[in-house]
Amino acid sequence: MANIDFERTPVARPNETKIFGTVETSVDFAKTFGKDVTLQRALSALQRGPGRFYRDNVIACDGDAADYMFFVVSGVVRSCKVFESGTRNVVAFYLPGDLFGWSDLKHSLSIEAASDTAVLFLKRNALLSLATRNSRVASYLLSATTNQLERAHEHVILNSKTAKCRTATFFKELWVRLGQPKYLDVPMSYQDIADYLGLTIETLSRSITDLERSGLISRVSGRKLLLQNRFALGRMMN
Amino acid sequence: MANIDFERTPVARPNETKIFGTVETSVDFAKTFGKDVTLQRALSALQRGPGRFYRDNVIACDGDAADYMFFVVSGVVRSCKVFESGTRNVVAFYLPGDLFGWSDLKHSLSIEAASDTAVLFLKRNALLSLATRNSRVASYLLSATTNQLERAHEHVILNSKTAKCRTATFFKELWVRLGQPKYLDVPMSYQDIADYLGLTIETLSRSITDLERSGLISRVSGRKLLLQNRFALGRMMN
DNA sequence: CGCTCATTTGAGGAACTTCAAGGTCAGTGG
């Protein structure tokens, strides 16, 4: 498939309207790029979407031409690699406001919706040439990339710790990335998290139970958690 | 320490002259940046070094101001994190021709010589402002960063495979990065490799023995290896 | 309620680590 399929029909699901009834069709770039009106216009001009995807929909396949970059408007996107054996690795999660996709596709990763999402597509070449003319865009692109590099390095370090420590660190980091809300509403499935942490879902579940017994977190309902003791959590993270 | 210490005296070692007697004092940027003379001059103008380091010398500390980027002239550089417990993670190896150091220091990684090395220092700000004026430099910076991001993603994926597979993949990748020489002269210690792969040195050693018994590699002498059967190696890598 | 899917729990086994000892090799000094 040579192009991103913007028209890919989401699989119909019962709660469709709940999720997508209120999606904004215009995106607010002001948070990241300031109030430069010319710049806003330029960005809007090269944007396509937002595309809307249900959980587990494939946004871009391993093997797709990587002409577009992705900007997450809402929901969570995962970048992952699936092997013939059926095992899967989640390489990264992207949250609203994240821009990614410099090289994820060339190297046979697949971009998928980890929850119901809205994603904006930006033609890479256009973005690049805009960057040569606008230093604010250039430095944003660079910092977005280096942030992801840092995150990837953290990820490597994390995956050589114990299951309990990985789990604690993951929830803490997620909580921070989500803006430190009162309750942590985990937006992706435990299977996704397990594949991100290099654990089985059983081990992840046991680790969560263990963290709860230690009084570090508590389950409120379903995947809604309460981080109980941040200092202890920090110590756990080593 | 606010500045990189270019004068840091290497620990004297017996084979000093063997290693550094022939180090070039001018660096050939032509390979990566073409024959643009103006550009060559600009790059030379913002370069410091090459600094020369013996194995295990610290090139830049966790906590140093991250004003400089690094360009490996010869040898191997490791970027690593050491914990109070004494455990260590090697996050990346950099080989001759690699440019790195966008964010490695801010996030408390330490840059160290994994073998005797020569490293060039480039002031980040100067490099950045050069990039805004020269698109060749800009695109080189971007591709260097995205390559490292890709490599980091591969690293994450690798570390959730078996010890034997990690080891095979590591040697294969190293062999490719070194230009596919007849014999693979492993330039870093097995301890460094183990810390990179998230294994103990014992498990690494056992994996190598195992690979040798399987006929995939053979030990020529010390850390000089011969990759015997590339196809089988490829299959091993899954 | 009864379905499905996601998560939790348990028991046994495999992979890796830990601890401890032995081996190898280059440099050093008798």
Place this chain on the structure above:
DNA sequence: CCACTGACCTTGAAGTTCCTCAAATGAGCG
């Protein structure tokens, strides 16, 4: 020339962590 030393790597045996397989429980929805 040969033993001695220290750094580095290899091997063995026991212990831990995590995985696998199997089953039970729970949550969400018609």
